[in-house]
Amino acid sequence: MNKSIRYRMQRVLFYLLLAVILFYLIFPFYWAFRSSITPNSEMFTTPLSYWPHHPTLEFYREVFGDRLFMRSMLNSTIVAGSVTIISLVIGAFASYALGRFNFSGRSPVLYIILAMTMFPQIAVLGSLYTLVTRFHLYNTLPSLIITYLLFTLPFTVWVLTTFFQTMPKELEEAAYVDGATPFQVFWKVLLPLAAPGLVTTGLLAFISAWNEFLYALSFIQTPENRTITLAIFTFNTNTTGGFELPWGKMMAGTMIVTLPLIILTLIFQRRIVDGLTAGAVKG
Amino acid sequence: MDGKAATDIPIETPKSQPSRIATLRGSQTRTAWFLLIPTLLVVTLVALVPLIQTVWYSFTNARLASVQPTHFVGLKNYRYLLHDIAFRDSIWVTVKFTVITVVIEFALGIVIALVVNSNFKGRGGMRAAMLVPWAIPTVISAQMWKWMYNGIYGVFNDMLVNKLHILNHNIAWISQPNTSLPAVAAVDIWKTTPFVALLLLAGLQVIPTDVYEAATVDGANTVQQFFRITVPLLRPAILVALIFRTLDALRVFDVFFVMFSSRASTQTMAIYDQQNLVSFSDVGYGSTISVAIFVIIGIFVVAYVTALRVERT
Numbered sequence: 001m002n003k004s005i006r007y008r009m010q011r012v013l014f015y016l017l018l019a020v021i022l023f024y025l026i027f028p029f030y031w032a033f034r035s036s037i038t039p040n041s042e043m044f045t046t047p048l049s050y051w052p053h054h055p056t057l058e059f060y061r062e063v064f065g066d067r068l069f070m071r072s073m074l075n076s077t078i079v080a081g082s083v084t085i086i087s088l089v090i091g092a093f094a095s096y097a098l099g100r101f102n103f104s105g106r107s108p109v110l111y112i113i114l115a116m117t118m119f120p121q122i123a124v125l126g127s128l129y130t131l132v133t134r135f136h137l138y139n140t141l142p143s144l145i146i147t148y149l150l151f152t153l154p155f156t157v158w159v160l161t162t163f164f165q166t167m168p169k170e171l172e173e174a175a176y177v178d179g180a181t182p183f184q185v186f187w188k189v190l191l192p193l194a195a196p197g198l199v200t201t202g203l204l205a206f207i208s209a210w211n212e213f214l215y216a217l218s219f220i221q222t223p224e225n226r227t228i229t230l231a232i233f234t235f236n237t238n239t240t241g242g243f244e245l246p247w248g249k250m251m252a253g254t255m256i257v258t259l260p261l262i263i264l265t266l267i268f269q270r271r272i273v274d275g276l277t278a279g280a281v282k283g
Numbered sequence: 284m285d286g287k288a289a290t291d292i293p294i295e296t297p298k299s300q301p302s303r304i305a306t307l308r309g310s311q312t313r314t315a316w317f318l319l320i321p322t323l324l325v326v327t328l329v330a331l332v333p334l335i336q337t338v339w340y341s342f343t344n345a346r347l348a349s350v351q352p353t354h355f356v357g358l359k360n361y362r363y364l365l366h367d368i369a370f371r372d373s374i375w376v377t378v379k380f381t382v383i384t385v386v387i388e389f390a391l392g393i394v395i396a397l398v399v400n401s402n403f404k405g406r407g408g409m410r411a412a413m414l415v416p417w418a419i420p421t422v423i424s425a426q427m428w429k430w431m432y433n434g435i436y437g438v439f440n441d442m443l444v445n446k447l448h449i450l451n452h453n454i455a456w457i458s459q460p461n462t463s464l465p466a467v468a469a470v471d472i473w474k475t476t477p478f479v480a481l482l483l484l485a486g487l488q489v490i491p492t493d494v495y496e497a498a499t500v501d502g503a504n505t506v507q508q509f510f511r512i513t514v515p516l517l518r519p520a521i522l523v524a525l526i527f528r529t530l531d532a533l534r535v536f537d538v539f540f541v542m543f544s545s546r547a548s549t550q551t552m553a554i555y556d557q558q559n560l561v562s563f564s565d566v567g568y569g570s571t572i573s574v575a576i577f578v579i580i581g582i583f584v585v586a587y588v589t590a591l592r593v594e595r596t
Contacts, residue, residue: 018403021395025412028473029419031438032427048441094322101315109319116330118527118584120534122553123577126340126560126570127333130347150329157322182314211420213537214553218561229422233541236426247430254423265418269411276478277485 029258036060036251043248059252068223069253072231079141079227080209083148087205088198091156096186098157099164100172110161116154121214124150132219139221147215152205159204159275163197164190200275203268207261228257337577340570347564360571369547370572373555374579376464380539380551381532383468384475388528389521391472392479397513399480400487413477421474425541428470432456457542463549467542471535479524486520487513526587533580552576 035043036059038052063069097103098110128147137143167190175185191198213229220226226234235250265272341360345353364370399409416424431438434455443450456466490513498508514521536553543549545558556576560569 014398014401014403017394017398018409021398022409022412024473025416025477028424028427028431029415031431035430044436046436046441047445048436048438090321090325093318097315097318101311103312103315106315109323112326113322116326118530119330120530120553120576120580122534122536122556123573124330124333124337125557126566126573127336128329129560130336130340130345130566131333133347147329149325153322153325182311207418211422213420213422213540214557217540218557229420229537232420232422232426236541236544244436247433247436250426251430254419254427258419258423261418261420262415265414266411269414272414273410273481273485277482 032251032254035247036255038248040248044244059248060256062249063252063256066249068226069231071224072226072228073257075141075225076210076228079144079148080206082145083152083209084202084206086145087149087152087156088202091153091160091201092191092194092198093186094157095160095164096190099161100167100190113154113157113161116150117158119150119154121151125214125218128215129218138219139225141225143219144212144215144227147219148209148212151212152209155208156201156205159201160194160197163194167193196271197275199268200271203264203272204275207264210261232257337570337573340566341574343567345566345570347566349564353567356567360568363568364571364575369550370552370555370575372548373550373552376549377533377535377551377553379464380468380471380535381529383464384471384532385525385528387468387472388476388479389525391476392483392524395476395480396483396487399484410481413480415477416474417478417481419474421537422541424474425470425538428466428473429457429542432466434458460548463543467538467549470538470542471532474538475528475531479528482524482527483517483520486517490516522587522591526584529583529587530580533583534576552579 034051037055037057038049039054039056039058042049042052042054094113098106098113128150132138132143132147137146171189171193172185175189180188211229212227213233216227216230217233220230223234232250232253235245235253342355342357343353344351344356344359395413399406399413419427434440434453434457437453437456439456440450440453444453454462456462494512494516495508498512503511534553535551536557539549539551540554540557545554545562550558552572553576556569556572559565559572563569
């Protein structure tokens with residue numbers, strides 16, 4: 001009797017804790033959503049309504065009608081997409097070499113790659129800035145595509161290398177006995193097996209490129225070339241008439257930008273967790 | 284036919300086998316380096332050359348788009364750096380931010396990891412919810428929180444003043460000097476704690492359950508089990524996560540920049556550096572700050588790695 005009461009108390013406390021954690025994780029997101037559908041007349045009155053009396057989609061219409069904002073969505077897609085593809089293609093070659101070949105110079109290369117995954121981007125900002133201007137890439141999307149490789153490529157190589165290393169050796173040996181070249185082994189045998197790893201690293205590369213801000217802020221000048229993080233940031237400087245920032249429109253914008261990311265994350269959650277922990281724990 | 288093959292093999296083998304292995308190994312090495320070429324080129328272009336260039340610029344008066352030719356100025360920039368109060372303040376802000384966020388993220392992270400590691404309905408959903416703050420761009424989470432901090436219409440003020448009656452007046456969380464650092468730390472903690480929890484969770488799942496069963500049989504209670512089994516076995520995961528988080532926190536830029544722009548009293552090292560490099564086009568002095576940041580981060584890495592090594596022996 002006493003024991004079962006104690007057990008029940010523990011269960012209740014446990015679920016209470018769980019509820020608190022869930023609330024903490026979700027509430028800021030809920031608040032952004034609530035603000036994106038609350039008309040200005042309710043948004044800027046106190047006391048606040050925690051759910052709008054007259055929900056509105058006006059802000060979403062405004063965002064979708066905003067040519068520059070939509071342009072920045074497109075820019076971010078182009079940049080993050082290109083960075084992901086380049087990282088995966090050249091990263092897969094490198095990690096095949098590092099994961100399946102035994103050659104002198106392997107460990108130094110591996111250490112350089114590992115060191116680079118922790119490389120502070122700010123340390124090379126000045127040099128990249130001069131590089132970008134010298135090659136007349138200032139205020140262009142290629143300036144971001146090239147410089148983003150600094151943080152996506154080493155991570156991709158590192159995680160994919162651990163992926164290639166865990167594959168059984170017999171697969172390759174059987175193919176070599178049948179007279180396959182290393183390239184054929186890579187293309188026909190190992191790459192298909194590495195597909196889950198490619199999805200994971202590709203997704204992580206895409207997300208980190210999509211979320212980047214420092215280089216975009218430094219290398220992009222005109223509104224047409226802004227990426228999405230810059231566009232969201234510049235809401236800070238666009239007061240539309242009144243004394244308050246256009247919070248409703250900003251929150252509608254954040255919803256539109258984060259929704260694809262959240263859907264992607266939820267679909268691939270297992271893979272992402274595996275990739276994140278492979279990058280960190282095994283390192 | 285049979286006899287011919289039998290005589291062929293013993294003659295051929297001693298001569299050709301070692302050289303065949305050697306050529307195979309040679310071709311392996313060649314193939315490997317060939318496959319590495321694109322990656323090494325990119326790494327050289329965007330990391331190694333810029334890093335060397337940064338060190339070189341730090342000894343010059345380089346300016347962007349300047350008519351003045353760049354020339355060597357020796358240690359002038361470094362001498363200036365030693366007396367630069369703004370930089371010293373930015374180090375202080377960054378280190379305070381790093382300590383606050385890393386400590387709280389680990390405290391909360393371990394609680395969340397332990398909770399999610401136990402058995403309950405909807406565990407998968409919980410794990411998914413943990414990824415939500417992590418997936419949102421920092422710029423966006425900063426804007427979301429900035430709105431919640433709003434001095435008049437922010438939800439925090441409304442909750443604390445009108446609903447819970449903890450405060451009797453609204454607080455300007457972001458502009459008040461004594462609340463601005465905790466405010467920005469809270470955003471980072473919200474975004475990153477789930478990430479820490481996921482790393483710790485991965486570590487927890489490796490610990491075999493029979494260790495706990497044995498401890499229960501021996502009469503150890505939950506608290507003892509936590510400190511005597513969980514923490515020691517989790518140590519490698521904790522240290523690795525600690526390194527990652529510290530390095531990330533030391534180079535923090537986005538969340539501060541969105542919340543405060545480049546307000547002098549709340550500048551991190553990275554913001555101060557970016558201002559010098561881009562806004563003032565002072566590539567020479569900015570590079571000096573970059574080198575300093577690199578060294579400061581390096582000191583932390585060395586400290587952690589030594590701690591790890593001591594741990595292992």
